[in-house]
Amino acid sequence: MDIPKTSKAMVLTKFKEPLELLDIPVPELKHGDMLCKVKLASVCGTDVHLQRDELSMHPPTPIIMGHETVGEIFYLPDCVKTDVAGTPVKVGDRIMWSHLFDGTCYSCKVLHEPVLCEKSRGYGFSNAYELRGGYAEYEVVLSGTDFVRVPDDVTDEEAVGACCAGRTVVNAFDKLYNCGGIHQGDAVVVTGVGPVGLYAIVMAAQSGASKVIAVDISENRLEFAKKWGATHVVNPKDHPDAGERVKFIRDLCGGRGAEVIIECSGSLSVFAENFDILSNPAKYLIIGQTSDDSVPIVPNKFQRHNAVVIGSHSGDIRHYIKCLKFIQAHKKKYPFGEIISKKYELKDANQALEDMRAGIALKAALVNK
Numbered sequence: 001m002d003i004p005k006t007s008k009a010m011v012l013t014k015f016k017e018p019l020e021l022l023d024i025p026v027p028e029l030k031h032g033d034m035l036c037k038v039k040l041a042s043v044c045g046t047d048v049h050l051q052r053d054e055l056s057m058h059p060p061t062p063i064i065m066g067h068e069t070v071g072e073i074f075y076l077p078d079c080v081k082t083d084v085a086g087t088p089v090k091v092g093d094r095i096m097w098s099h100l101f102d103g104t105c106y107s108c109k110v111l112h113e114p115v116l117c118e119k120s121r122g123y124g125f126s127n128a129y130e131l132r133g134g135y136a137e138y139e140v141v142l143s144g145t146d147f148v149r150v151p152d153d154v155t156d157e158e159a160v161g162a163c164c165a166g167r168t169v170v171n172a173f174d175k176l177y178n179c180g181g182i183h184q185g186d187a188v189v190v191t192g193v194g195p196v197g198l199y200a201i202v203m204a205a206q207s208g209a210s211k212v213i214a215v216d217i218s219e220n221r222l223e224f225a226k227k228w229g230a231t232h233v234v235n236p237k238d239h240p241d242a243g244e245r246v247k248f249i250r251d252l253c254g255g256r257g258a259e260v261i262i263e264c265s266g267s268l269s270v271f272a273e274n275f276d277i278l279s280n281p282a283k284y285l286i287i288g289q290t291s292d293d294s295v296p297i298v299p300n301k302f303q304r305h306n307a308v309v310i311g312s313h314s315g316d317i318r319h320y321i322k323c324l325k326f327i328q329a330h331k332k333k334y335p336f337g338e339i340i341s342k343k344y345e346l347k348d349a350n351q352a353l354e355d356m357r358a359g360i361a362l363k364a365a366l367v368n369k
């Protein structure tokens, strides 16, 4: 099979400027590298911020964004026979992959925490000429990258959520369970109903919570939340007074506050206010915060509530696999594929980003024609 000489890509050449459609030469593949045809690349909230250079990291441009990709294997080197779970793979199979973790550093080797890898090589954040981003026709999957074959009965739209939001929540829930997890009958509050919030809601709903209360200012998102297992929804616009709002949510929890709060909104004020919704004792899981800004909080609120506060970031291939299994098991009950609210051709990536920024699309996705 002939490797294409070039790949079209929507390239972030300069922060705050529209992406440019360019022909990028396909780099020479090294031993063990794969080439994938991008089938579906979803647009992450992170991309929206990256394009504007609003993240705490500032990778140099030009960049091909896109770290949520379902790719079809186009070139498979002889040395690669299976995915990480031992499932045989062939050309044409659909796969998803994590960032490349080197496997040799202290975080990988000693802590067994690849997401903290000191020498990781990311997809969707690297130099455009390395062709490692989903906003393109083709993507190079470097030798040593952990990847998983997408099961045949899971669609691209259902699977792609596992690439970022889903795996992030699975990793966070693993950490939550190390601290006692969600007990049967617990009241769980999820603040922020983007893709991360939705996966938090559905996994909490399947974990024995008696109440899963979703909080968001978008009615559209709250409708999604109900379909994904929320038992109650709260729109802060209906409760503009903070004291009344906190009491309302505490009352929904049965008057004693939430046993578990999961912060997925990214809002600093929400992060701070959630300390008033905690029950005693409580667990507070933080997965939505991405900025470097700060907000005042009262440390005694941790102490008084006997609270366990847990932060969690990203996920490695274990979490992709567990998330795919979760999706596969529950796909008849929950409309996972609906997370992709609109599809765009690659050349229309700027419109996709704009629609995400405007909140029109819950998740936009790019497809190759």
Ligand SMILES: [Zn+2]
Pocket (backbone or CB within 6 Å): 044, 045, 046, 067, 068, 163, 164, 165
């Ligand atoms: Zn993402």
Ligand SMILES: [Zn+2]
Pocket (backbone or CB within 6 Å): 101, 102, 103, 104, 105, 106, 107, 108, 109, 114, 116, 117, 118, 119, 120
């Ligand atoms: Zn490492």
